[in-house]
Amino acid sequence: MVLALIMSVVFSTVSIEADPLSVIQSKGMINSPFAVLKRAGNRLELGSIVSAFSLKTSMDFLGERLDLVGEKGSVRLMIDSPLILSKGAYEVLSTPMRTEGGNILVPTDFLTKALPALLGRSAAVDEKGSTVLLGEEGTGAFEGVDPEGLVRLAAFIDRDKLLPPEKKKLVPRGLKVVVIDPGHGGRDKGAKGGTGTQEKDLVLSISQKLRTMLEEDLGVKVVLTRTADYFVGLKERTAIANNNRAELFLSIHANAAFRRSVRGYETYYLSFSATDLESSQVALLENRSLGVEGEQGEEALLEAILWDMAQLEYINQSGELAARVQQNLVKNAGGRDRGVRQAPLAVLMGARMPATLVEVGFITNPEQEIKLNRETYQTRLARSLFEAVSDYNRSLIRGELRGR
Amino acid sequence: MKKGRLVTVLLVIIIAASVSALLFYRSIQQKRDGLSALEPSVSVPTTEEMLTIDLYFTDREGSRLALERREIPVGFIDALVRSAIESLLSGPEKKHLTKTIPEGVQIRSMFVKDGTAYVDFTSSIAANHVGGAWTELLTIYSIVNTLTENFAEIGKVQLLIDGRESETLAGHVDISRPLLGKVQLLAGGW
Numbered sequence A: 001m002v003l004a005l006i007m008s009v010v011f012s013t014v015s016i017e018a019d020p021l022s023v024i025q026s027k028g029m030i031n032s033p034f035a036v037l038k039r040a041g042n043r044l045e046l047g048s049i050v051s052a053f054s055l056k057t058s059m060d061f062l063g064e065r066l067d068l069v070g071e072k073g074s075v076r077l078m079i080d081s082p083l084i085l086s087k088g089a090y091e092v093l094s095t096p097m098r099t100e101g102g103n104i105l106v107p108t109d110f111l112t113k114a115l116p117a118l119l120g121r122s123a124a125v126d127e128k129g130s131t132v133l134l135g136e137e138g139t140g141a142f143e144g145v146d147p148e149g150l151v152r153l154a155a156f157i158d159r160d161k162l163l164p165p166e167k168k169k170l171v172p173r174g175l176k177v178v179v180i181d182p183g184h185g186g187r188d189k190g191a192k193g194g195t196g197t198q199e200k201d202l203v204l205s206i207s208q209k210l211r212t213m214l215e216e217d218l219g220v221k222v223v224l225t226r227t228a229d230y231f232v233g234l235k236e237r238t239a240i241a242n243n244n245r246a247e248l249f250l251s252i253h254a255n256a257a258f259r260r261s262v263r264g265y266e267t268y269y270l271s272f273s274a275t276d277l278e279s280s281q282v283a284l285l286e287n288r289s290l291g292v293e294g295e296q297g298e299e300a301l302l303e304a305i306l307w308d309m310a311q312l313e314y315i316n317q318s319g320e321l322a323a324r325v326q327q328n329l330v331k332n333a334g335g336r337d338r339g340v341r342q343a344p345l346a347v348l349m350g351a352r353m354p355a356t357l358v359e360v361g362f363i364t365n366p367e368q369e370i371k372l373n374r375e376t377y378q379t380r381l382a383r384s385l386f387e388a389v390s391d392y393n394r395s396l397i398r399g400e401l402r403g404r
Numbered sequence B: 001m002k003k004g005r006l007v008t009v010l011l012v013i014i015i016a017a018s019v020s021a022l023l024f025y026r027s028i029q030q031k032r033d034g035l036s037a038l039e040p041s042v043s044v045p046t047t048e049e050m051l052t053i054d055l056y057f058t059d060r061e062g063s064r065l066a067l068e069r070r071e072i073p074v075g076f077i078d079a080l081v082r083s084a085i086e087s088l089l090s091g092p093e094k095k096h097l098t099k100t101i102p103e104g105v106q107i108r109s110m111f112v113k114d115g116t117a118y119v120d121f122t123s124s125i126a127a128n129h130v131g132g133a134w135t136e137l138l139t140i141y142s143i144v145n146t147l148t149e150n151f152a153e154i155g156k157v158q159l160l161i162d163g164r165e166s167e168t169l170a171g172h173v174d175i176s177r178p179l180l181g182k183v184q185l186l187a188g189g190w
């Protein structure tokens, strides 16, 4: 049935409605005389987008998964999901794709997130939110005709420079709340050194030192996910950061390797894989088609997926933070640079803020173990982490850190 | 009496022939490329057919996964998987490679269902793990890659500890759901 609805949307004639979204592009126009995208509330009718850009559509037999095919590629959408999958990559829409009154509706950012994959061209929405600009990467100017037939000259597309209006208005401000997460604790002892040093003790000590520095020298509120030697679950740690509306999450760990010779620093931020993501989508569909668990089960599953995806929005800043942490450790505390890495770390999933996990040295390396136990070295590590956070804060205030 | 014995002998021969045919079929079904695929041998059918697999251990620096090629007896998928994991448990033969699974770990059970291998280890895989995010990643993907890269039947691996799903192995890497192979770990990146 949904398929039929889509088809009717697709083949309905494009008409100009109140406050439509116009489309102009660098070479000529799309669909003579002029393409407009229909709005429904603050969303767009997918049918008008399909028609304007001559996309092909196909839907699975359950009417839940929709594939769109354009000149240069295809994307997959799921009803009630905010995800767009494309060639092993994905984008997250500001709101899920929905069906309403027989139409499929998508948020405006669908244009900037899906059109590049479909058409092989950049897409942006202008500051007034009334025109979609399409073009090849590069600079220049192009002409377009608006619905009233007026020729309009628009500046050329640099997707990154043409941010939506809300983002432009954002006044940059510094950090207010930082959450520090001393790894492990209680029955979870973490790694152990040759002479019995425990990761959980070491990282707590460094975390407390860092806390004092951040509070006194940077004037930010600091919340520790644990303040003594007790067990805290991984999801709980992330939840503490979310509930405190922290603007930065730093998980502190000490490293371990199979061989004693391994030493140095590593800093992590979260990795995502589209295939993992697709499988969670499939799980949602399977769950739905079985219909056993009902709406509640489905909501729980969707919640789990959204939890997993929460960090995606902050992934660029997380990378920036990780780079600063790694750089400052190597520079100020000295030691081998094992690099910034990405991994599917459970404690970083679900964090609604830039988040990183640092491994401050190998407790399994005899020399490093001795150093890590020294008060002065711990202070040096904490100072390096402090410098990294201050550095990040400066960039934040200068407006140098952009979201995804 | 004699006739009965003859029938028995014939049956044994027929069964033996079909089993070896089946085993041979499975061996060529293997997704290994031409180099390691078994060639049809004209020789004595009594010798055990072997299958070449790549085991994923780690390098000296604990930076990346590193391969060691082994021969294991041809068999049904469950037996192959068990044999591959047991090879991982006993460690590499090459001196410059390192074992990724702690000492004393055993397989509690394992099976392959709908493209996913479920491998259940005794709790020492977590309790005796040395720790560290990357090291944990190496342990996990030495198992996952070994299974997904060698057996076409396996697309994903769900690791279980003491019969249960677990959030992590050593407190860092998410293993709560079936994992896909990550060949990139070979290059040290992600």
Ligand SMILES: [Zn+2]
Pocket: A183, A184, A190, A191, A199, A253, A254, B131, B132, B133, B171, B172
């Ligand atoms: Zn740790």
